[in-house]
Amino acid sequence: MNKIDVKEKFRPQYHFSPESNWMNDPNGMVYYAGEYHLFYQHHPYGTTWGPMHWGHAVSKDLIQWDHLPIALEPDGHGDIFSGSVVVDWNDSTGFFQGASGLVAIFTHADQYPDSDRSRQRQSLAYSKDHGRTWTKYEGNPVLTEESITDFRDPKVFWHEDKNKWMMVLAAGNHVRFYSSDNLISWEFASEFGAQAGSHAGVWECPDIFKLPVAGKKDSSKWVMIVSIGNDTAFAEGSRTQYFIGEFDGISFTNDNPDDTVLWLDHGRDNYAGVTWSDIPHEDGRRLFIGWMSNWKYANETPTVGWRSAMTLPRELSLKETSDGVRLIQAPVVEIEKIRGEKRSWDQFILEPEKNVSVDVSGNLLEIIAEFELQSATEFGIKIRNSDSKETIIGYDTINEFLFVNRINSGITEFNEYFPCMHGAQLKSENNRIKLQIFVDSSSVEIFANNGQVVITDLIFPDPKSTGIELYTTNKKVKLASLAIVQLASIF
Ligand code: FRU
Numbered sequence: 001m002n003k004i005d006v007k008e009k010f011r012p013q014y015h016f017s018p019e020s021n022w023m024n025d026p027n028g029m030v031y032y033a034g035e036y037h038l039f040y041q042h043h044p045y046g047t048t049w050g051p052m053h054w055g056h057a058v059s060k061d062l063i064q065w066d067h068l069p070i071a072l073e074p075d076g077h078g079d080i081f082s083g084s085v086v087v088d089w090n091d092s093t094g095f096f097q098g099a100s101g102l103v104a105i106f107t108h109a110d111q112y113p114d115s116d117r118s119r120q121r122q123s124l125a126y127s128k129d130h131g132r133t134w135t136k137y138e139g140n141p142v143l144t145e146e147s148i149t150d151f152r153d154p155k156v157f158w159h160e161d162k163n164k165w166m167m168v169l170a171a172g173n174h175v176r177f178y179s180s181d182n183l184i185s186w187e188f189a190s191e192f193g194a195q196a197g198s199h200a201g202v203w204e205c206p207d208i209f210k211l212p213v214a215g216k217k218d219s220s221k222w223v224m225i226v227s228i229g230n231d232t233a234f235a236e237g238s239r240t241q242y243f244i245g246e247f248d249g250i251s252f253t254n255d256n257p258d259d260t261v262l263w264l265d266h267g268r269d270n271y272a273g274v275t276w277s278d279i280p281h282e283d284g285r286r287l288f289i290g291w292m293s294n295w296k297y298a299n300e301t302p303t304v305g306w307r308s309a310m311t312l313p314r315e316l317s318l319k320e321t322s323d324g325v326r327l328i329q330a331p332v333v334e335i336e337k338i339r340g341e342k343r344s345w346d347q348f349i350l351e352p353e354k355n356v357s358v359d360v361s362g363n364l365l366e367i368i369a370e371f372e373l374q375s376a377t378e379f380g381i382k383i384r385n386s387d388s389k390e391t392i393i394g395y396d397t398i399n400e401f402l403f404v405n406r407i408n409s410g411i412t413e414f415n416e417y418f419p420c421m422h423g424a425q426l427k428s429e430n431n432r433i434k435l436q437i438f439v440d441s442s443s444v445e446i447f448a449n450n451g452q453v454v455i456t457d458l459i460f461p462d463p464k465s466t467g468i469e470l471y472t473t474n475k476k477v478k479l480a481s482l483a484i485v486q487l488a489s490i491f
Contacts, residue, residue: 003067006491010303010442010460013364013489014338015292017309018055019067022047024298025153025205025272026289026310027054028071028085028104031279036062037131038289038310039071039104041082047307048299052079052109056131061334062287062313064490071104071134072125077141078110081120082153082205085131087278092165092182095126095137102127103183104134105167107152108141120152122169124183143186148172153205155274156183162249168206168224173199175206175226177251190251193226196258198241201228205240207274208247209286213318213325221255221318221325222247225264227272230295235417237296238271240264244318244325256324264327266424267404267456268294269443270311286316287332292443292456297415302460303442311456312438312445321452329451331438339366340486347480350379350472358468358484366485367437367468373397373428375475383439384409384459385467391459393446395426395433402426402433402448402455410461426453432480438487 003019004011011017021044028039035058042055054072057065072080083106091098104125112119121141125134145151150172159166165180166189177189193203205227213219224243242262245254256262264270273290290311293301301307314329343360350356369381380394392405403423406412412419426433426448436447441463446455470479 004491006489008303008305009463011306012309012440012442013491014063014487015309015312015440015443016057016065016289018042018306020306021045022049023055023291023308024049024293025082025291026274027082027106029274029276029289030085030087030102031276032087032102033130035060035130036276037085038065039085040310042070044070047303047305052081054080054104054106058131061337062332063334063337068132071131072106075136077108077121077123078119079108081107081109082272083107083122084155084274084277086156086158086165086183088126088183093124093126093184094182096128099128102131105154105156105183107154109152118149120150122154122167122186137184139184142184143167143178145171150202155205155207157209157277159249164249166249168208170203170206170226173203175203175224179249192224192252192254196254197226197243198228198261200234200236201231201238203227204229205272205274208252209275210247211286211316211318213320214328216320221245222252223316223318223327224252225274235420236422237268237294237417239268240271240273240290242327262326263424265290265454265456266422267446267454268296268420268422269458270454270456271295273311275316288314288316288329290456292458296417300414301458302411302414309443319452326452329447329454331436331445331447335366338488338490340488342483342485345479345482347478350376350470350477350479352376352472352474352476356470358470358482360468360484361466362486363439363441363463363466364487364489365437365439366487367435367439368481368483368485369437370432370434370480370482371395372478372480373431373433374477376472376477377474379472379477380470381435381437382467382469382471383437383444384461384465385469386462386465389461389465390469391444391461393435393437393444400425400427402446402453404444404446404455404457406457406459409459410465412460423455424453
């Protein structure tokens, strides 16, 4: 049963959010017996980060979620940090008397005895009733390493060729791989990354999986996602990078030079995201969800009684581009279920100083706009617009830069880093820039040029700021097509 007061200010209407209190990372995402499970870092007694539990929800379609009781609570080994869940199909653990069941592999976090140094160790819990109740494994913890303090967020997957379970784990400034036959005893395999990618923060929440490269026959690559924590030296706060390469069941080799940094999202609010395990072969998708916040200000966002939401669930794929193989994101097709009335406009020319207001109602929208570049050097769409407020989604044609400006988006003062402008390099395709934009009560997600660049941002506008305006700052641009779809609340 849903206990959410759907009228709460800023409460997302089609993104997952906890019924009440604090949420951070998505955890243990797994598909089993017709249900998508979503567990999450949860403090059930407060709206800021605190002793971590695993909250739990299930869905049949990734859109509508049923909230379930807390799955894992702190115990004598500590709090329950992030981790994953797999289906133990062949009872490799012996927990299921020959049947299959769910095994959670998570970080137990406490302190070393008589010390304030934090201790992070990997543990197991299992469920024989589709995740409704959980038993902690009596032999916990199953993987420890005293020499490394930040040692957490195990993501476990089955490696077909090696016929083994593999774990990728964040270990300070790198990830480590371990292998196992039974999820209980783990053997070190290799480490990766101390010199590679971004180190603008501690490494957290890794994930690794193989994907075909679109348009290249018989070609696939391994993608490794690594989130990097907030560091006071960087205004961006916490964010997520990825690597493309090969993984042979022992070690990961990066296709790109060490100093190449690939960002999964160019907004500020997509963190600690990982992918679902055990999606059936006949579906075959690699499905991702991230925490739609940032450690820079996550504890300070202006919501009451609950805090944080997840991104839209997204399908990941790979594409060969002129820069190399890159990760592409698309909102899951199930979004179709909440699509309502669609209005489309014929193409027209936008002129400077003649902003065009689009007559739509509501704040739950999908906007699909295709611009054909002409002489304008900057153009775009202002959303959640009022006399004094706006969130600008713009494109700078000179620098080929897509950006979001939320400096004047609504409530921004809760943290000095929140009001900001940021974006990413984006080249036009056939002289066009295509934007698919999802607006909810307190967020905006932009999938540009079919998901090649993604920007996810929180915004806290007045519920009455509902305007949409098209602009060009100088010279003309052609709006080749515009469609706006009303999205339904999931409540
Ligand atoms: C990432 C993270 C994880 C950790 C969890 C604690 O946001 O810091 O590394 O397991 O949150 O809540």
